[in-house]
Amino acid sequence: MHCASIDLGGSKMALHFSIAGRVVQRERIEIPAGCVPQSILEQAVVLLCQQIALYGPINCLVIASAPTINADGTIIRWPNRPDWEGLAIGPAFRIEGVERVIWCDDGTAATFGDATVMRASNLVHFSLGTGVGGGVVYQGRMLPDRELGHLLVWPGGAPCSCGRAGCLQAYASFRSLDKFVASMGFSDEATLNHWRLRAVQALALATANLVELFRVEVICLGGGMLGRFPEIPHQVGMLLREPGYLKPSLNPPLVMHSPQGTEASVLGGLYLAQASHEVQNEICEGGIDNSRVSIRHVSNGMSFISMSSR
Ligand SMILES: [Zn+2]
Structure with missing residues (x-):
């Protein structure tokens, strides 16, 4: 299984890639103050494409996120980086060669x-x-x-x-x-x-x-x-x-x-990427995969799956 995890924090985006549970690549993109958010996403997409070219399709990508991301994959609240609010980060990683994208809180x-x-x-x-x-x-x-x-x-x-x-x-x-x-x-x-x-x-x-x-x-x-x-x-x-x-x-x-250690969120994301869909659906706030299923989370701790119109 080929997995990827992105930890989006206030000052950096860390990316880890694993194959059969073994970490094969670690990357880090600094997020300087005042940078254009889209440029950070573009750098991350380039890294994902390089990884896909090397090892084939990524079965699951987890975004472990400091900002709050809604069920559609849009950043809706990030007091530390208000210029990122409104950015559709989940859909940005729905690229050829990434079969499933899911997201959750970095602490989760x-x-x-x-x-x-x-x-x-x-x-x-x-x-x-x-x-x-x-x-x-x-x-x-x-x-x-x-x-x-x-x-x-x-x-x-x-x-x-x-x-x-x-x-x-x-x-x-x-x-x-x-x-x-x-x-x-x-x-x-x-x-x-x-x-x-x-x-x-x-x-x-x-x-x-x-x-x-x-x-x-x-x-x-x-x-x-x-x-x-x-x-x-x-x-x-x-x-x-x-x-x-x-x-x-x-x-x-x-x-x-x-x-x-200090990589708890990005490594945790890799464990989550390898978990069953049932576990992922329970834990994650949202997700996108090839069948266009989106995971929506409701407040009582249960999850339901609905067909996305995208
Ligand atoms: Zn308080």
Whole structure:
């Protein structure tokens, strides 16, 4: 099986290609500020065509996306890159030699990949970057559309981009770090440590509730934040063992770096590309393939398949 995965983030587009589950090619396209989005898509299409010329048709391409993509494949929300909003990214990759294109949230792809690698039935992935993303796998199934960054950890606390105050994202993201440093007026080690302790506490609080709900066995942490603060997973794990977080009857989960490292989303996309159509339909927000079937996602976690008019 010949698969491809695209991770679309704020500063880069990463592309990975695999054959029979083995990664054969890794590419990266930088997305500089002010660039023309169409030119990035054109570069990606050139890379796909090169790959198809070398190894034959791509059976499935997964787009693991930071921006929100609707069921038709159009970017409908990307606060970091508003000039990309309205771009029909899904249809752009419907080219000769690509048999199926599907798309999902980048945190969802990373979570699916971690659960596959760890063979865990109950797993949570947190992506700590500009915001906080991630996902939940419960009893072996991905729960769609969970916004872990907006779990409430401190009512009335730090303001969040969603309009509420006290969300996890307001404590454990780069945006929160920047705001904290600005408010303190220092970026020395003591200030950074203070921020990190708050972030660890917020993650442990969110995790304690997720363990109660989903009996989570494994918590995987990924994202650029771990490059700066690699000790965070260990510290969250330690804090969860202190009184006041988990009920004594609950087993503390294993808290670890994502086994896929900084490539969790793009590698997770490759795992998803190799999954059955049934699993893909459950997880993805939309898709296009040769039979013009489009996958549409509805809010109760079920999916239905409808014929596209395209
Ligand atoms: Zn929020």
